[in-house]
Every structure is written in C-alpha cells, then in structure tokens.
Amino acid sequence: MTRKHRRLILVLACGAGLGSAVALTLSAFRDSVAFFVSPSEIAAKAPPAGRSFRLGGLVEAGSLHRTMDGARPAATFEVTDGHATVSVHYIGILPDLFREGQGVVALGTIAPDGSFRANEVLAKHDEAYMPKEVADALKKSGHWNPAAGPPPPAATWNDMTVTGAKQAKAGG
Amino acid sequence: MDARTALAPPAKSPVPGGRNLHRFANPGRFLRLSGKVLPWFSAAGLVLTLIGLGWGLFFAPADWQQGDAVRIMYVHVPFAWLASAGYVGLALCSLASLVWRHPLADLAAQEIGPVGAGATALCLATGSLWGKPMWGAWWVWDARLTSVLVLFFLYLGHVALVRAFDDPARGARAGAILALVGAVDLPIIKFSVNWWNTLHQPATITLTGAPTMYLGMLWPLFIAALGLTLGFVAVILARTRAAVMERRIRALLLAQAQREQVLPRQVGA
Numbered sequence: 001m002t003r004k005h006r007r008l009i010l011v012l013a014c015g016a017g018l019g020s021a022v023a024l025t026l027s028a029f030r031d032s033v034a035f036f037v038s039p040s041e042i043a044a045k046a047p048p049a050g051r052s053f054r055l056g057g058l059v060e061a062g063s064l065h066r067t068m069d070g071a072r073p074a075a076t077f078e079v080t081d082g083h084a085t086v087s088v089h090y091i092g093i094l095p096d097l098f099r100e101g102q103g104v105v106a107l108g109t110i111a112p113d114g115s116f117r118a119n120e121v122l123a124k125h126d127e128a129y130m131p132k133e134v135a136d137a138l139k140k141s142g143h144w145n146p147a148a149g150p151p152p153p154a155a156t157w158n159d160m161t162v163t164g165a166k167q168a169k170a171g172g
Numbered sequence: 173m174d175a176r177t178a179l180a181p182p183a184k185s186p187v188p189g190g191r192n193l194h195r196f197a198n199p200g201r202f203l204r205l206s207g208k209v210l211p212w213f214s215a216a217g218l219v220l221t222l223i224g225l226g227w228g229l230f231f232a233p234a235d236w237q238q239g240d241a242v243r244i245m246y247v248h249v250p251f252a253w254l255a256s257a258g259y260v261g262l263a264l265c266s267l268a269s270l271v272w273r274h275p276l277a278d279l280a281a282q283e284i285g286p287v288g289a290g291a292t293a294l295c296l297a298t299g300s301l302w303g304k305p306m307w308g309a310w311w312v313w314d315a316r317l318t319s320v321l322v323l324f325f326l327y328l329g330h331v332a333l334v335r336a337f338d339d340p341a342r343g344a345r346a347g348a349i350l351a352l353v354g355a356v357d358l359p360i361i362k363f364s365v366n367w368w369n370t371l372h373q374p375a376t377i378t379l380t381g382a383p384t385m386y387l388g389m390l391w392p393l394f395i396a397a398l399g400l401t402l403g404f405v406a407v408i409l410a411r412t413r414a415a416v417m418e419r420r421i422r423a424l425l426l427a428q429a430q431r432e433q434v435l436p437r438q439v440g441a
Contacts, residue, residue, distance in 0.1 A: 033315050035370050095307065099237075122312070125307075128376070129235050129389050131386055154384040
C-alpha cells in the first residue's frame, strides 16, 4: 500500500464518518428543521395555545371568504393536507399568488376555539411552470382544476404549443 | 544550482494510475491546453448566455400565475446550479490535493473559491428578489435557503483560509480539509426540499420524470445555463492560468535573488 492509497483511504474514512454524523444529527433534529407543520400533525399533537408556529398546506377549494376588518382586508380560509383541515383567520394583505388550491405557509397561533390566527401568510408555489394559454387549455378541457390540486403529469402538457393551446381553447 | 533543480519538472510517479493523472496536472501542459480552449469557452459562453437570456427575458411566455416575475428564473436557476457544481469542483480539487498532492489542484481550488462565492451570492440575491413578490418574503429560514447560505459561508471561509498562511502549501492543505468537510452540505442542499417541509418548491427538472416546465421556457433556461457554465469555467481557467504564471514568476525572481546573493559572496571570497 502506497502513501497515496493510505491518504485516499484516510480521506474516505473521514468522509464516511462525517457524513453519518451529519445524517444522524439531521434526523434527530428533523422536527426543528421542518419549516412548517401540516394540519394532520396538529390534529395528532396540538401545539400549546399561544405558542407561535408555522402551519402549511393547501387552501381548500371554496373555503376562501374575504371580508373587511375596519379599513384592512381580512380573510378566512381552510388549510388542508388531504387528511385534516385547520380554519385560518388573517387580517392583512394576502400575497399575489394566494388562491384556492395554492400551497400556503401561515405564521401564527392556535386560538382557544381551535382556529388558527395568522400574523403572516406566505404563498408557496409549486414546481410547475406553464404559460397562461396552456393553463387555460388544461382548465377548459377539464384536465385540471387549479383550485382542486396540482397540475396533471408534465408529459401531457409541457410540449403543448402556445398556438395549439389557443386553438384547443377556441375550438373546445 | 539548487534553485534551478527546484524549477525542473517533478520526477515521474512510479504508480501507473498516478502517472495518468499527473499527465493532466503538469502545469506547462495545463497552460498550453487552457490557452487553446479559453477563447472558445469565453466566446461560446458569451454568445449562448446572450441567446438564452434574450430568449428567456424577452420572448419566452410568462407563467400563468407568476406573470413576468418568472423570468428571474433564467438567472437564478443557472447560478444555483453553478453554486453547487462549483463546490463539487472545489471538493474534487481538494481531494486531488490531499491524496495526490497536485500543485495544480491547489491553485485551481484557490481560484474556484471566489468565483463560486460570486455565483452563490447571485443565486441568493436573485432568489430574494424573486421571493418577495411571489412568496411575500425576502428571506425565510427554511432548509433550502439556509443550506445555500451555509454554502456561501463555506466558500467565503475557503477563500479566507487558503490565503491566511505565509506558506501557500499549508494554506492549501487547510483549505482542502475545509472544502471536503463542507461537501456534506451539497446533498443537504439537493435533497432539502424532499426531506423536509420547505417554502422553496421541489425540483422542476429531475432525472426520473418529465420536467414540469413548458418546453418553450425550458429551452432558454438550458441555453442560458450552458452559456453561464462555459463562462464560469472560462473565468476559473483564466484565473488559474494567472495563478500558475504568478507562481512561476515568483520562483524565477526567487532564483534570481538567490543567484545574486550567492555570486557577490563568491567573488568577495
């Protein structure tokens, strides 16, 4: 065994040790690394009242009600992860991407009645990027309802042409 | 005489695999090869970047919900890829430096540092500009954003550490160890969006599935990314060439100074 081999093995061994140490640490701190908790996690183990945390999930279709709180806009909506639902109340301006079916992350506390009082609402956008024409064509043809969930598999739409989508929309 | 032997090429390695690697680590060969490819890389990088960014910023369609703000992607995503890819390069150079003691790997690592830090800074800045209008926040402490910030600090730490010693060999050694330890951040960056809840969305382009991006947006992104990558490589090659030449000049000046110091004494004696 030459010195080069010895050094290579030493570096690889250090790397393996360091890698497993970091992996163990990260899995131990799994909960604190998570940016938000989901409604079903709250249903399973409710955080103490008055403690601020982040709630994440999809805005349920048909649940958004916009009102006015004095001069400021207010909104009530349900956040769901498919299994559990939490009602959220927020006073302030919602981000531009906010809509039904969109992922959101809200920072706030659980009120005594079990609803969530948000101080801040962030919109989480998904990993799909499509022009308006393609989105309209998918909606028109009934392949996708953005309020109900994520878009259909990418292979069905990512090579659609904008002019083709326009024609499909006009024809359909 | 001693100074001249120090300038002579190092003795050939007796290990066959080592000899193969040393063929590319020869600084003279590196200067010749890189000198030939550098103008091509620079020109192709510039042209492809202009085509990709021009296409993406002015002709590609806007996103159905993000509108024109989606165009930040054509700058943000290539720099995010380069930030990670640059660090992979840095870690490989560090491995070559620690195990095979390549002097050229030391110089390349030293020059990748500032360029990678620049790419990471641009990735963070464009991401922040994109996050405010879309998410509603300039910055959040989610796993993806935090791990990229850690990558930026790793680059800065490497830049400072390799230049902190009077003896460049010791600086290179310390920097190589830091770079290899920091490489543990790379899988964390890549998989942070899958392992944990994050505000940042998961990957659009994956090895396993169709890219969830309209192809008319994907092409300009790929062209811009290819152009910026060629530019990134060209900058690193140019910097490494300059570092090799600097080191040669220093060695020549040192040899000359030694000769001048030795000769008068011999004459006087």
